[in-house]
Amino acid sequence: EAQVTQNPRYLITVTGKKLTVTCSQNMNHEYMSWYRQDPGLGLRQIYYSMNVEVTDKGDVPEGYKVSRKEKRNFPLILESPSPNQTSLYFCASKGLSSGANVLTFGAGSRLTVL
Amino acid sequence: AQSVAQPEDQVNVAEGNPLTVKCTYSVSGNPYLFWYVQYPNRGLQFLLKYITGDNLVKGSYGFEAEFNKSQTSFHLKKPSALVSDSALYFCAVSHHGSGNTGKLIFGQGTTLQVKP
Numbered sequence: 001e002a003q004v005t006q007n008p009r010y011l012i013t014v015t016g017k018k019l020t021v022t023c024s025q026n027m028n029h030e031y032m033s034w035y036r037q038d039p040g041l042g043l044r045q046i047y048y049s050m051n052v053e054v055t056d057k058g059d060v061p062e063g064y065k066v067s068r069k070e071k072r073n074f075p076l077i078l079e080s081p082s083p084n085q086t087s088l089y090f091c092a093s094k095g096l097s098s099g100a101n102v103l104t105f106g107a108g109s110r111l112t113v114l
Numbered sequence: 115a116q117s118v119a120q121p122e123d124q125v126n127v128a129e130g131n132p133l134t135v136k137c138t139y140s141v142s143g144n145p146y147l148f149w150y151v152q153y154p155n156r157g158l159q160f161l162l163k164y165i166t167g168d169n170l171v172k173g174s175y176g177f178e179a180e181f182n183k184s185q186t187s188f189h190l191k192k193p194s195a196l197v198s199d200s201a202l203y204f205c206a207v208s209h210h211g212s213g214n215t216g217k218l219i220f221g222q223g224t225t226l227q228v229k230p
Contacts, residue, residue, distance in 0.1 A: 004157070035220075040222055041222060042118075042204060042220035042221050042222045042223055043158075043204065043206075043218075043220040044220075045217060045218075048217070058217070090157060090158065092158075102148070102160050102163065103158075103160070103218065104160075105150075105157035105158040105159070106157050107155070107156055107157045108155075108156075108157055
């Protein structure tokens, strides 16, 4: 089944404790992206990647890092999490040959930072 | 700057009645417009998109949306609502210039509640 897989789905952590949210897709998509979803704000893009070793900032990149060493994986790294990073995170991917920006989303990772 | 507005936080309809979820957008040039649906504890699922051509776009699960350039709107509609349509709906826009960068601007989301 074609899908985007995120782990963990739920995580509670404390301020300053580094964490990584993994994202993997099995569709051979070039493009991958991370969004965060907050009530009343919709989804906002954190980082995106056009292909292996090519990443760029989205609208809210502060406090996050990403890497794209392999085509299928695009982990989101929070080096020193803070409570304002408590949110619902979504990874998404698309092939660059597919029609206009139809993204496939993962199921989401709900992060709580105490 | 590009933006999307969904003016209603929640829409309530009775099962069997028609439903409309509103969306207006602001973008320079011609937009690509999308609707996604999010069921509880699930990721976003693509419903439909408008790129060009016929202003009435048909999508999954019997949903359709009408592109109105003069009103800069892209309202989501369904002739007869089902209880199972209850979910969170997001409108999104991208600009032709963003090409394949995949950058979507999302609205705030509208919760659709369909009551039996």
